[in-house]
Amino acid sequence: MTSLLRSILPNSSPKEEDNYYDDDDDDHSVEYSFAMEYTGPLVSHDIPQVAPVDVRRIPTAAMAVMVSNLSLPVIQPIVKKTDNSPLVYSTKLENFSHIEGVSKSNLENRTLSSSSSDTLGFSDNLNDSNCVSGSSDLDKDCNNHLNPIISDSTKSMSRSQELYSEHSSCESVEASNQGNRTSVVTFRDLPSNNSYSEETDLDEPETVPHRPVVPELKSGLCYRCNKRNRFSEKEFCIVCGAKYCSKCVFRAMGSMPEGRKCIPCIGYRIDESKRGSLGKCSGMLRRLLTNDAIKQIMSSEISCGVNQLPPNLVCVNNKVLSIEELVLLQSCSNPPKKLRPGRYWYDKVSGFWGKEGEKPMQIISADLPVGYQILQDASNGNTNVLINNREITKAEIWMLQAAGIHCEGNPHFWVTADGSYQLEGMNYVMGKLWEKKRVKIVCTALSLPFPSDTSISVGEEVAKETNKVNLKKQEQRMMNKILLVGCDQSGTSTIYKQAKILYDVPFSEDEKQSIKYMIQKNLYSYIAILLEGHEHFEQDYLVEMRRRCADEPSSSGDKIEEKNMYSFNRRLKEFSSWLLQITMSGDLEAIFPAATQVYSPLVEELWKDKAFQATYKRRNELNMLPRVANYFLDRAVEISRMDYEPSEMDMLYAEGVTSSNGVASMEFTFPKSSQDGYMEPLDQNDPSTSYQLIRVHTSSLGEKCKWLEMFEDVDLVVYCVSLTEYDEYHEDINGKQTNKMLASKRLFETIVNHPTLSEKHFLLILNKFDLLEEKIERVPLNQCDWFQDFTPVISHHPHNATSNNNTPLAQRGFHYMAVKFKRLFTTLTGRKLFVSKVTGLEGDSVDLALKYGKEILKWDDERHVVSTNEFSTESIERTTSM
Numbered sequence: 001m002t003s004l005l006r007s008i009l010p011n012s013s014p015k016e017e018d019n020y021y022d023d024d025d026d027d028h029s030v031e032y033s034f035a036m037e038y039t040g041p042l043v044s045h046d047i048p049q050v051a052p053v054d055v056r057r058i059p060t061a062a063m064a065v066m067v068s069n070l071s072l073p074v075i076q077p078i079v080k081k082t083d084n085s086p087l088v089y090s091t092k093l094e095n096f097s098h099i100e101g102v103s104k105s106n107l108e109n110r111t112l113s114s115s116s117s118d119t120l121g122f123s124d125n126l127n128d129s130n131c132v133s134g135s136s137d138l139d140k141d142c143n144n145h146l147n148p149i150i151s152d153s154t155k156s157m158s159r160s161q162e163l164y165s166e167h168s169s170c171e172s173v174e175a176s177n178q179g180n181r182t183s184v185v186t187f188r189d190l191p192s193n194n195s196y197s198e199e200t201d202l203d204e205p206e207t208v209p210h211r212p213v214v215p216e217l218k219s220g221l222c223y224r225c226n227k228r229n230r231f232s233e234k235e236f237c238i239v240c241g242a243k244y245c246s247k248c249v250f251r252a253m254g255s256m257p258e259g260r261k262c263i264p265c266i267g268y269r270i271d272e273s274k275r276g277s278l279g280k281c282s283g284m285l286r287r288l289l290t291n292d293a294i295k296q297i298m299s300s301e302i303s304c305g306v307n308q309l310p311p312n313l314v315c316v317n318n319k320v321l322s323i324e325e326l327v328l329l330q331s332c333s334n335p336p337k338k339l340r341p342g343r344y345w346y347d348k349v350s351g352f353w354g355k356e357g358e359k360p361m362q363i364i365s366a367d368l369p370v371g372y373q374i375l376q377d378a379s380n381g382n383t384n385v386l387i388n389n390r391e392i393t394k395a396e397i398w399m400l401q402a403a404g405i406h407c408e409g410n411p412h413f414w415v416t417a418d419g420s421y422q423l424e425g426m427n428y429v430m431g432k433l434w435e436k437k438r439v440k441i442v443c444t445a446l447s448l449p450f451p452s453d454t455s456i457s458v459g460e461e462v463a464k465e466t467n468k469v470n471l472k473k474q475e476q477r478m479m480n481k482i483l484l485v486g487c488d489q490s491g492t493s494t495i496y497k498q499a500k501i502l503y504d505v506p507f508s509e510d511e512k513q514s515i516k517y518m519i520q521k522n523l524y525s526y527i528a529i530l531l532e533g534h535e536h537f538e539q540d541y542l543v544e545m546r547r548r549c550a551d552e553p554s555s556s557g558d559k560i561e562e563k564n565m566y567s568f569n570r571r572l573k574e575f576s577s578w579l580l581q582i583t584m585s586g587d588l589e590a591i592f593p594a595a596t597q598v599y600s601p602l603v604e605e606l607w608k609d610k611a612f613q614a615t616y617k618r619r620n621e622l623n624m625l626p627r628v629a630n631y632f633l634d635r636a637v638e639i640s641r642m643d644y645e646p647s648e649m650d651m652l653y654a655e656g657v658t659s660s661n662g663v664a665s666m667e668f669t670f671p672k673s674s675q676d677g678y679m680e681p682l683d684q685n686d687p688s689t690s691y692q693l694i695r696v697h698t699s700s701l702g703e704k705c706k707w708l709e710m711f712e713d714v715d716l717v718v719y720c721v722s723l724t725e726y727d728e729y730h731e732d733i734n735g736k737q738t739n740k741m742l743a744s745k746r747l748f749e750t751i752v753n754h755p756t757l758s759e760k761h762f763l764l765i766l767n768k769f770d771l772l773e774e775k776i777e778r779v780p781l782n783q784c785d786w787f788q789d790f791t792p793v794i795s796h797h798p799h800n801a802t803s804n805n806n807t808p809l810a811q812r813g814f815h816y817m818a819v820k821f822k823r824l825f826t827t828l829t830g831r832k833l834f835v836s837k838v839t840g841l842e843g844d845s846v847d848l849a850l851k852y853g854k855e856i857l858k859w860d861d862e863r864h865v866v867s868t869n870e871f872s873t874e875s876i877e878r879t880t881s882m
C-alpha cells in the first residue's frame with residue numbers, strides 16, 4: 001500500500017521515506033501520514049509505479065513456467081521475517097526454486113524497496129492460483145495476523161484510508177508487523193470468487209472514490225509505450241479507460257487483483273459504462289495468460305468489493321436503494337442480470353423486474369423487501385389490464401393470450417412467483433402461466449422474460465448460476481434478432497420451417513402434432529380430388545367402351561361394365577361417394593383428423609386397387625391437384641396411419657405452421673463450413689453468434705402494424721414477397737379486388753415507415769422464383785399496375801439480339817421487381833435495401849438468403865467498429881468467450 005502511495009507521489013519527502021523504512025519506529029501518528037491521499041494536481045509525466053504485493057499472491061512454480069515461456073522478467077517474493085510464518089515462507093521458496101534461473105538467495109535478496117514497477121508488476125502477475133483461493137495456508141497465515149473484518153477503530157478512519165487498507169495486501173501487513181506496530185488498520189479478507197455470497201463485498205461501495213478518466217488518446221496508441229498499432233488488440237482499464245498493448249499490459253496493470261485496472265487505478269470505482277464488460281477480457285489477454293490465470297483475474301474483477309455497483313445509483317420502485325437492499329437484491333437466488341445504475345420497477349409478488357417505463361425484462365426472486373410499492377404506471381402500459389397492480393404492456397397481453405387467458409373487460413390479475421394466476425378478489429387459481437409451450441415461444445419472440453426451468457438452490461449452486469448467468473449474458477449479447485414478415489401466402493412460414501431444417505432446430509412436439517394433423521387432413525382432400533377425377537375417368541371409359549361395343553355388336557353391355565378398368569368394388573364405391581360428399585359440403589375440416597383411424601384401412605385398400613392406380617397414373621390431368629399433393633400422395637398409406645410421424649421434409653411441404661398470435665420464434669447458429677473459414681476470420685473467434693428468427697403474422701400486428709413496436713430490438717427485418725403475386729387478387733373487407741403485389745407494396749411501405757424500425761436494415765426476399773419462371777412466360781409482368789414499364793427487349797425485338805437477351809425472362813423479371821422495391825425503399829428512407837432471390841422450397845436458396853442477412857449484420861458491426869473507436873468495449877467483448 002504504502003509503496004503504491006509513494007510511487008504516486010512524485011517527490012516523497014525523505015522524512016516519509018525514513019518513517020516508512022524505520023522498522024523500529026513506534027510513532028503511530030507518523031505512520032498515518034502514509035495513508036493520506038495525494039490531492040495535488042494531476043501529474044503529467046510518467047511516474048514510477050509499484051504494484052502492491054500480496055504475500056498470498058506470491059507466484060507458484062506452475063505459473064512461473066508460463067511466465068518464463070513468455071520470457072518475462074521474474075521477481076522473487078518479499079521475505080517475511082516474522083516468526084509466525086516460517087512454514088509459509090519456505091513453501092514459497094520451494095515453489096520458487098523450481099523456477100528456472102531464479103536462485104533462493106536471489107529471491108531472498110529482493111525486498112519491498114525494490115520499486116521497479118516493471119518487475120513488481122510482473123511478479124505480482126504470477127499470483128493466479130494462490131491469490132484468490134480463500135483456503136490456502138497462506139491465507140490462514142495472513143488471517144492469523146489480521147482481523148479479516150474491519151475493526152471498530154477503522155471506522156473512525158477516513159474512507160480513503162479504509163479503502164486503501166482494503167486493497168492493500170499482506171505486503172503492507174507485513175510492513176506493520178515488521179515494525180511491531182499495533183495494527184490500527186486491519187484488513188478484510190480478499191474477496192471470494194462468489195460475488196453474491198459475501199455481504200462484505202458490497203460494504204459501502206458508494207464511498208469508493210472515482211478516479212478521473214484519463215484523456216482519450218488518439219486511436220491506436222498504447223497509453224504506456226505510446227506506440228501506435230491501430231489494429232492490434234488492446235486491453236483497457238475498467239476505471240480510467242486507458243488502453244494498453246500486449247507488451248505493456250502487465251507492466252501497466254500488474255497482477256490485476258481487482259481485474260483489469262492500471263496500477264494507480266486499483267482501489268478506485270470502475271467506470272459504470274464499462275460494467276457490462278466486467279469479467280470479459282480481450283482475446284489478447286487470453287492469449288497471454290493461461291485459462292486458470294484469466295479465470296482468477298476475471299473472477300476478482302467481478303467479485304471484489306470496490307467493483308461492486310454503488311447502491312445509491314440503483315432506484316427500485318422510486319426508492320434509492322440502501323446497501324442492505326442492494327445486497328439482498330444481488331444475493332437472492334435469482335438476482336437481476338446485468339444490474340446497472342438506473343431506475344427499475346419490481347413486482348414483488350410475481351418477481352417481474354424491468355426498467356422504469358418499460359416491459360418486464362426478467363423474472364427475479366419474488367418477495368424481496370426492496371424498494372417501495374410498485375406504481376400502476378411503472379412499465380408505462382396502456383392496456384387497462386393489470387397484473388399485481390401494474391398496468392401491463394401490449395407484449396404481455398400477447399403473452400397472456402398465448403396462455404389462453406382472455407383479457408376482455410380489462411381484468412386485474414394476480415400472478416404469483418410460480419406463475420399461478422387468478423382474478424383479483426377471486427380465490428381461485430385459473431392456471432399457471434409458464435406451463436404452456438406457446439407462452440415460451442411468445443416470450444422469446446417478444447423479448448419477455450420466461451422463468452428458467454432450473455430451480456436454484458442456495459450455496460455453491462449460486463456460484464454455478466453466476467457462471468451460467470454470465471454465459472447467458474454472453475449469449476444475449478451475441479444474439480442477432482431477425483424479424484420475418486410478409487403478406488399471407490408470401491412464404492414466410494415455409495422460410496421459417498426451412499431455417500429450422502437447415503440449422504438443425506427440431507420442431508417441438510406441439511408443432512409436430514398439429515402439422516401432422518394438417519398433413520393428414522390435406523391428404524384426404526387430395527384423395528377427394530383423385531376420386532373426383534376417377535369418376536370422370538370411369539365415365540369416359542364407359543363411353544369409350546360403348547362406342548367400341550357399337551362397332552363390335554357381339555359383346556354384351558354387362559361385359560363392358562365388368563371390363564371397365566376404373567370400376568371400384570362396393571366398399572370403395574361407398575367410401576368414394578362419402579368422401580366426395582363431405583368434401584363438397586366443406587365438412588372435411590370437422591371430420592379429419594379425428595376419423596383418420598377409421599379410414600386408414602380404406603386408404604390402403606384404395607392404393608392396392610387397380611382401378612384407383614389407373615386413376616393415380618393420370619393425376620397430372622387433374623388441375624385441381626396442388627403441386628405439393630404429389631409429394632404426399634406417393635406415401636398416402638403411410639401418412640394415413642395413426643402412427644405416422646411427419647419427417648422434416650413433410651413438415652416443410654405441409655401448408656402452414658402452427659403459431660400463437662402468429663408469432664413463431666427459433667434460435668439458430670450457422671454451422672461452420674470449411675469454405676466459410678477463410679472468409680470469416682471474425683467468426684472464428686466468435687462461435688457463439690446466434691440468431692433468433694421471429695416470424696409474425698401481419699394480421700396480428702394490428703392497424704398500421706402498430707404492434708411492431710414490440711420488436712424494437714430486432715437487428716434485421718426480412719420482408720417476404722411472393723414473385724407470383726403480380727397477377728393475383730384478393731378481396732379486401734369491403735369486397736374490393738386488390739392486386740396482391742400492390743397490397744404487398746403497401747404493407748412494405750407501412751413497415752418501412754414504422755418508427756420502431758426506422759433505423760433497421762431491411763432484406764427483401766423475393767420468393768417463389770420457381771413459380772415465376774413458369775408464370776412469366778404465360779403472364780406478362782405488366783398485369784400489375786406498378787410494373788407497367790417492364791419492357792423486356794426480347795419480347796418486342798426478337799431478332800435484335802443483345803447480350804441481355806440471353807438472360808432468362810424470369811431472371812430479368814426478378815431483377816426488375818427488385819429494383820422497383822429498392823427505389824421505393826430509398827425514397828422512403830434514403831438508405832439501401834438488400835434483396836435476395838429465393839425459392840422457399842429449396843433449402844440452399846433459403847440458406848443463401850439467411851447468410852446474406854448474416855453478412856448484412858456483420859457489415860454493420862464492422863462499420864461500427866471502424867467508425868467509432870477501433871477497439872471499443874464492444875469490439876473487445878465480441879471476441880471474448882469467457
Ligand SMILES: Nc1nc2c(ncn2[C@@H]2O[C@H](COP(=O)(O)OP(=O)(O)OP(=O)(O)O)[C@@H](O)[C@H]2O)c(=O)[nH]1
Pocket residue numbers: 486487488489490491492493494495628652653654655656657697767768769770771838839840841842
Ligand atoms: N413453388 C413454391 N412454393 C412455395 C414457395 N414458398 C412457399 N411456397 C408455398 O406457398 C404456400 C404459402 O406459403 P406459406 O409459407 O404458407 O406462406 P405464408 O402465408 O407466408 O405463411 P402462413 O401465413 O403461415 O400460411 C405454401 O403452400 C408453400 O408450400 C416457393 O418458393 N416455391
Ligand SMILES: [Ca+2]
Pocket residue numbers: 488489490656
Ligand atoms: Ca398462409
